[in-house]
Amino acid sequence: MNHVLCGLAANVSLPSELVDRLIAVADAEIAADLAHRGDLSHAQAVVLASRVGESAVSLAYAGLLTAADVDPETQPDVALATRARRPEWARLIAEDPAVERPEKLADCSGLPIDVVEMLATDSNVQVVAELALWTTPQTATRLAAHPHAEVRRAVAANEATPPAVLAALLTGEGLPPAQQCLLCDREEAPFVHDPQCSRLDCDLPSSASCDGSHESTRHDIQQMAIRNPATPTEAVVGFVEHPSLLLRWALAGRSDLPSEVCARFAVDSNPGVRADLAENPAIDGALIRALAADRDHEVRRRLAHNPLVPLDVLTDLASATRVGAPLLPRIASASPDEVEELAESPNPAARMLVAQRRDLPFAIRDGLAADSDAKVARSIAPHPGLTEGQLRTMLDRYGVRVVAKVAANPDATPALLEDLAQHERSVQKAFREIARHRNASAPALLACLADAQARRIAASHAALPPPIVEGLLTDADWQVVVEAAAANPSLPLAAMSDLIPRL
Structure with missing residues (x-):
């Protein structure tokens, strides 16, 4: 890799004539940086794509190549990058023997009806599953009864799937039994994957199992459906006592949980479930105060990030728990009166929290800047407007x-x-x-x-003297050269020109 030329390809000060020269000598790495230039013209993009074919996909994704610039028969990946703009392209790609192309096509929106039908009946289950993940409610409803469990799993994750269909996927009621799963496609049932599997090329999940009922994939379908916000509340609440930790964990994060379900999760044996619940805006004040006393640090930290946590609870949490540096949602939404109350609190934790805001009234900002507590000073120090x-x-x-x-x-x-x-x-x-x-x-x-x-x-700062920038072009650290020095807008034009070979 030519680190200097890669850096120059990203330099915003590189004039158009030098971009042309760089295109003429570009390899795949240089072309990748050129393809992301905001000032690259259509004409330059066409030349670059013709010289370095690998760059055409990136150029198409960036919208720098038009349909007229693409031959879908010889450049199917480039045609895909343009989101298969023409119906005839979509039909051509849907029939491509390389399965990864129909699979990519399946997540494109607005496909012709006949192309959707081709993808829905594709012999490769991964193509159909990809379609199921992004398709319309009508097609999702149809694919929910697909004989392969992997397709049903994708339907369960699709937020466009109708609520009634998602409820059916949770229980299997009203749907014909699945006939296959990815596991029994490759292993003879009954099969239980050994968590300590010694096969170096094994990519099976540690919990994979199939006794003919595709139980591990069925479990995945339920997990996807529970996580899907379109699944009706009444369909998922029955899983609150489920023995599967993963299903309870998925349920604990839903924002539509009834209070009795939240109360059950507040005493769940797994701290991960309780932590997800703690950040859930569905919990009421009583549960918030109960979780504030939880023995697990992560539960308390996540509770501090709940947008509805009362300020007194939040202040107590910040006093005893490392809640993290970013501005907390409840502090961001605090009213002017609450901001003033926090800033005047005798508890430095409260003052530290409100000091994270960057829109404080001048008087409050200046008062916190003179605070006697170092943690408050650290929080307020980056606030704009301080002298x-x-x-x-x-x-x-x-x-x-x-x-x-x-x-x-x-x-x-x-x-x-x-x-x-x-x-x-x-x-x-x-x-x-x-x-x-x-x-x-x-x-x-x-x-x-x-x-x-x-x-x-x-090395990328424009205030760095040009001679210093030029000296950094030979730095031993390639990141200094690629990501900084060569891309520095203060690099002299003459130096840029000298660095690019002439053909």
Whole structure:
């Protein structure tokens, strides 16, 4: 791989005439980067596709090749990438002996009726299953009675399948028994897969089994139907006491569960089931408070991400549980009065949570910026609008604990970023934040180049001096060359031209 030319192919500053020269020398790797250029013209796309055939699929997906540019007989994969725009193409691909092409065609929408019929009666079950996964309610209803259980499994996952059909798939009532499954297609029934199977080429699930009733695939059908939001609530609630953990787990995440079902799951023996329930907006206040005392950390953490968790419960959770850094849904939806209440709370966990918002009123933002707790300072440090003085005060007070967060502030000045890059106790994450910052100056970026990970980011920054960028084109780290230096918009035009061979 020519790392420099691959990087140039992605450079937004590469002029059209140099794109033409690069197309003329492109190999498959360079062509892959060229195909994703936002400024590639139709004419350039046609030339690139003719020179490097492997790029035609990507160009078609990007909409850079028209139907007139494609020969479906010699370029069936390219025709598929255009979503088989012409009916005659779809018919041709549906008959393709390479099964992966009809299978890809089956997930295209708007196929002609006769093509849908061809796919629905295909001899390869994977083609029919792919159609079943994406097809219309009418075809899904028909395929629910397909003799192969794998097709029924796909129908159960299709959200367009009518509710009554999904209910029937759960129980099998009203449907003829399936005659085959993928397991008995390849193994003689009865067969139970050994979880400790020693076959190196074995791709069977550890729980696969078939005694002639296709039980493991039937279990998968039920799991897909329970997860499908189109399946009626009354059809799935009967699985609340099911011995299968996977079925109970699938059910616990549904947002339409009655309170009595939620209450049963709150005492389920498996913490994964309880964790899914904890994040489910279907649970009421009493269950939320009960789950807040759950012994499992993940249950409590997931409860903190429930959009309906009361603020007092959330504050208690944040005080004792690592809930994660992102803005929590309940904090994001807090009213102005609730935001003020949280910001004035004597509990630093409450102040830390609300400090994650990036739309705080100026007075609240400034108050939190002067907070006496380091965790609150870390949360508020990236908030837009903070002055250089506020950020420096935070840095003086808390040092290394807030360096990276201060560096992430979008309004950090070039001078502040330079000081952060030279900070005696700066951390690796701070270098990465500085390296990607829009206000980073050349001195700050030069300091970042000393860090292995930040070097890859800094090398792509437009503020890096051109001579430095050129020097990075021979860097020992290929990622610096490919993903950064050669793609740097400040790379001089003359240097770009010199790097591309002339034919």
